[in-house]
Amino acid sequence: MIVHALNRVCSWGRADRSHDTFSALNRRRARPAVESLEGRRLLSFYLGPSLSRQLSTSAGVFQIQTEGAGAFKVHPAGGGAIDLIVFGTNVNSTVSITQIRPPWHRPARFLPIRKLVVVSGELGNLVAPPVELTGKMTPLVGSVASIDLGALGQKSQVDLSGGLGDLTVNNVVLGPTGHFVVSQDLNTQNPSSLLPLNGGPTSTITIGSMTLDGGRFMIGPDTTGPFAVNSNLTITHDGVLSITRDIADGLTIGGNLVLSDGGQIVVGRNVTGLSVGGNLLVSQSNDGIAVGGALTGLVVGGYMQGQGGTTAPTTIDVGVGLNLSLISIAGGVSGVGGLINANITAGGSISGVNVPYGIVQSTLTPNSPPA
Numbered sequence: 001m002i003v004h005a006l007n008r009v010c011s012w013g014r015a016d017r018s019h020d021t022f023s024a025l026n027r028r029r030a031r032p033a034v035e036s037l038e039g040r041r042l043l044s045f046y047l048g049p050s051l052s053r054q055l056s057t058s059a060g061v062f063q064i065q066t067e068g069a070g071a072f073k074v075h076p077a078g079g080g081a082i083d084l085i086v087f088g089t090n091v092n093s094t095v096s097i098t099q100i101r102p103p104w105h106r107p108a109r110f111l112p113i114r115k116l117v118v119v120s121g122e123l124g125n126l127v128a129p130p131v132e133l134t135g136k137m138t139p140l141v142g143s144v145a146s147i148d149l150g151a152l153g154q155k156s157q158v159d160l161s162g163g164l165g166d167l168t169v170n171n172v173v174l175g176p177t178g179h180f181v182v183s184q185d186l187n188t189q190n191p192s193s194l195l196p197l198n199g200g201p202t203s204t205i206t207i208g209s210m211t212l213d214g215g216r217f218m219i220g221p222d223t224t225g226p227f228a229v230n231s232n233l234t235i236t237h238d239g240v241l242s243i244t245r246d247i248a249d250g251l252t253i254g255g256n257l258v259l260s261d262g263g264q265i266v267v268g269r270n271v272t273g274l275s276v277g278g279n280l281l282v283s284q285s286n287d288g289i290a291v292g293g294a295l296t297g298l299v300v301g302g303y304m305q306g307q308g309g310t311t312a313p314t315t316i317d318v319g320v321g322l323n324l325s326l327i328s329i330a331g332g333v334s335g336v337g338g339l340i341n342a343n344i345t346a347g348g349s350i351s352g353v354n355v356p357y358g359i360v361q362s363t364l365t366p367n368s369p370p371a
Contacts, residue, residue: 049073049087054100057082059111061101062130068093070120081112081134087119091142097128110150129170133158143184154178154213170208174215176237181216186223206230209255212239212263220244221268231255232278235263235287246293247271256280256302259287269293270322279331280304282317282342294322294348302331306342309361316343321369323348332357345369 052065058080070089102108110132118138132151139159146166154175163184209231221244232255250273260283270293279302306317324346332338338357347369
């Protein structure tokens with residue numbers, strides 16, 4: 001009996017001890033796992049102010065930093081996008097965003113910024129080539145030295161009440177609510193005084209491709225440096241590319257220029273060179289190119305086709321207020337022509353016409369200022 005009782009006590013002791021050991025192991029295993037997950041969650045999106053930090057998103061890993069005065073905060077905006085809030089900046093401050101690593105096992109893509117808030121309303125440079133602005137940026141006052149973006153999305157809105165130096169954007173697609181507006185000259189540093197004629201530096205606009213699908217891209221008063229769209233420029237659904245006064249150093253389009261459904265290019269005064277590497281196509285009524293002053297050099301590498309030509313003589317595809325000189329349309333459609341179903345008018349003279357493939361059902365009318 002005594003032995004049996006001792007055995008029973010020992011077995012209970014072993015059972016109790018094993019139960020306590022198992023519970024303790026469970027507690028020790030559970031606690032570190034929860035703490036580790038919570039730590040990673042807290043560190044994955046730090047919301048405090050920063051001068052420089054790395055950001056991991058579904059589009060990859062990016063480095064955001066400010067140079068000069070100012071700091072920033074980042075907030076998640078859903079769908080992999082962020083809101084970027086910049087404060088304490090001035091016209092000498094730079095905000096830069098670079099990609100450190102693209103996403104694993106996926107093609108590289110832009111980091112979407114839904115909202116870019118500049119609390120002071122002043123910024124010197126925005127250098128963010130891996131970024132697509134998908135929404136509104138705070139209107140900026142004073143001169144902005146440069147803007148470098150990967151893309152402007154359909155709903156993006158940029159308003160600069162001062163001038164702008166250099167603009168570089170890989171892809172512009174502006175819908176009906178999208179716009180890019182510079183109220184002063186497109187010229188480095190001080191747009192109102194540092195014009196090339198005064199010995200000041202010039203700026204450049206370099207855009208990979210541009211589609212204004214009801215959107216507006218507006219510069220005023222002048223662009224004093226080269227304006228280049230490296231690929232196609234398409235303006236549709238009452239979209240407009242507008243320069244209030246002069247394009248002083250030319251507008252160059254590397255691909256096709258397509259104007260349809262009310263799409264227009266409007267320049268208030270003079271254009272020194274309009275060059276289209278591909279075809280120039282004007283396909284609907286109320287489309288076209290309107291130049292209030294003189295157009296020196298209309299060069300098309302392909303062919304030009306208008307809205308109706310001689311069958312619709314009151315529909316103007318290119319209208320110039322003063323003289324139109326040096327028209328060259330190098331390409332064409334075999335057996336059809338190089339200038340096809342188009343009407344070109346000028347308030348002054350039309351000179352230097354060279355169309356090797358021929359002018360077919362088209363009119364060139366000098367001394368006839370557009371309405």
